[in-house]
Amino acid sequence: MISRLEITLMPLDRRTLLSTGLIATGFAATTASAGAGPRARPEATAPSVLSVAPTSGDQTAEVQAAIDKAAERGVPVVLAPGRFQVGALTLRPRSHLIGTPRQSVLQFIGGATFLAAEGAPDVRLxxxxxxxxxxxxxxxxxxxxxALVDCEAFVLSDVVVREGLLNGIGLTRCSGRVNDCTIAGMSDAGLLSLDARGLDIAHNFVTDCANNGIQVWRSAPGDDATIISGNRIERIAAKGGGTGQNGNGVNVFRAGGVLVANNRITDCAYTAIRGNGADNIQMIGNSCSKAGEVALYAEFAFEGALISGNVVEKAASGISVTNFNEGGRLAVVQGNLIRDLFRREHEIVDVRGIGIGIEADTVVSGNVIENAPSAGISAGWGPYLRDVSITGNLIRNAGIGIAVSSDAAGGACLISNNMISRTQNGAIRTMDHAVPHGPDLASADAQPPARIVVSGNVAV
Incomplete structure (x- = not known):
């Protein structure tokens, strides 16, 4: 019987050749053959790639054979345009599968797994x-x-991952990069990384996922240092329920040192970027809109958050740095533009409508907040307030400009040189949790508590 597996020298375009390193090897082989004269034996030259063409029916065994043979020979597998019906496939160390973008389709026909690798370095799709x-x-x-487990230096580039009943891409203890991919229609998360060892997630489009867009988690708190940049994330639901573990564009849990920068995130049921117990998280230069809860969130037991240069539009709250009761502390919130917030009147307690909420060891400076129906900036919650500086912000059209906890057990708060315009319930007010009381501290004759210093503010 003639096998459908073709082993050929493939004419590849320059971009593919560059990506696979074949220009040098292919050119050298051709030159050597041409210069050898009558003694040259082209038929003995090893093939540069393995090529597989689509046929009707189950091609699992055929494609797996190509993967295995290519790994043995150290050459790529090129999948021709068309639809390959396959079940579980195992990738080998240095497996390299190349297709024609958006035309070479591996269509799952069932099985315990789909594309999987374990302990396989240098996998490329x-x-x-x-x-x-x-x-x-x-x-x-x-x-x-x-699903990649313990795979070092992998590359997923220009891959479309779609219509999965679990996650799209799962990475466990991996290093490498996911770039220029599309992940759509997952019943859980688009991409889930656990215990990363050096991961770049860049320039991907993640959309229409049931619970989260990109998840970077660790099994225990520790340094992770994943970089998530330049992605477009949209329409992320929270079908798994809960109070924030689902419904996030980017969800960082226990992972320290993660950088989330220059992403466009919209239409998330809860949060655009949520860091839970994530030390030294950075959220820089992101554009976030239509978040059902807090757009940018640093919560629970974390130390260190830098939230800077972001644009937030249409969210229940813009930025929240919270849970000092759990050890959440130490942040800079600077230079953000936050506008058009809303209150969730259907919620019994967690109504929000706050531009920036903070609690402990935090600087809030140079932010612009417009249309915050509850408060532009809220500092503290009951006794959970310590060492907060609120300076040089512009707040326009808010219920209260700056709200600060009046609890005697709270710590110091500096409120200075802010511009506060068009507030309905006062420019600067002390709060008993969600209830304002006492005079407007922006007035000249007001006497704030000794631990709250108010100076140089302009209220109009």
């Missing part, structure tokens, strides 16, 4: 469509359509 076809996998054996 480029220009493929990975289609889960809404078919179930064994959740005990696979977290994702593409």
């Amino acid at each position: 480029e220009g493929l469509v990975v289609d889960g076809d809404r078919l179930a996998m064994d959740a005990a054996r696979a977290t994702s359509l593409i």
Whole structure:
């Protein structure tokens, strides 16, 4: 029987050759053959790639054979345009699969896993469509359509991952990069990383996922240092329920030193970027809109958050740095533009409508907040207030300009040189939790508590 697996020298375009390192090897082989004269034996030259063409029916065995042979020979597998119907495939160390972008489709036909690798360094997938076809996998054996475990220096580039009943891409103890990919229609998260060892997630489009867009988690608190930059994330639901563990564009849990920069995130059921117990998280230069809860969140047991240069539009709250009761502390909130917030009147307690909320060891400076129906800036909650500086901000059209906890157990708060315009319930007010009381501290004759210093503010 003639095998459908073709082993050929493929004419590749310059970009593919550069990405696979074949220009030098292919050119050298050609030159050597041409210069050898009558003694040259082209038929003995090893193939530069393995090529597989689509056919009807199950091609799992055929594609797996190509993966295995290519790994043995150290060459890529090139998948021709078309639809390959396959089940579980295992990637080998240095497996390299190349397709024609958006035309070479691996369509899942069922099985415990789909594309999986464990302990396989230098895996590369480029220009493929990975289609889960809404078919179930064994959740005990696979977290994702593409599941990599203990894989170093992997590359996923220009891959479309779609229609999966679990996560799209699952990475466990991996290093490498995911770039220029599209992840759409997942029943859980678009991308889930656990215990990363050096990960870049850049310039991807993540959309229409049921619970989270990009999750960077650790099994225990520790340094992670994943970089999440330049991604577009939209329409993230919270079908798994809960009070914030789902419904986030970017969800960082226990992972320290994560940088989330220059992303465009919109239409998230809860939060655009949520750091939970994430030390030294940075949220810089992101554009966030239509968040059902807090757009940018640093919460629970974290130390260190830098939230700077972001634009937030249409959220229940703009920025929250909270949970001093759990050890959440130490932040800079600077140079953000926050506008058009709303109150969730259907909520019994957590109504929000606050531009920036902070609690402990935090500087808030140079922010512009407009249309915050509850408060522009809220400092503290009951006794949970310590060493807060609020300076040089512009607040326009707010219920209260700056609200600060009046609890005697709270710590010091400096409020100076802010511009506060068009507030309905006072420019600077002390609060008993959510209830304002006492005079407007922006007035010349007001006497704030000794631990609250108010100076140089302009209220109009």
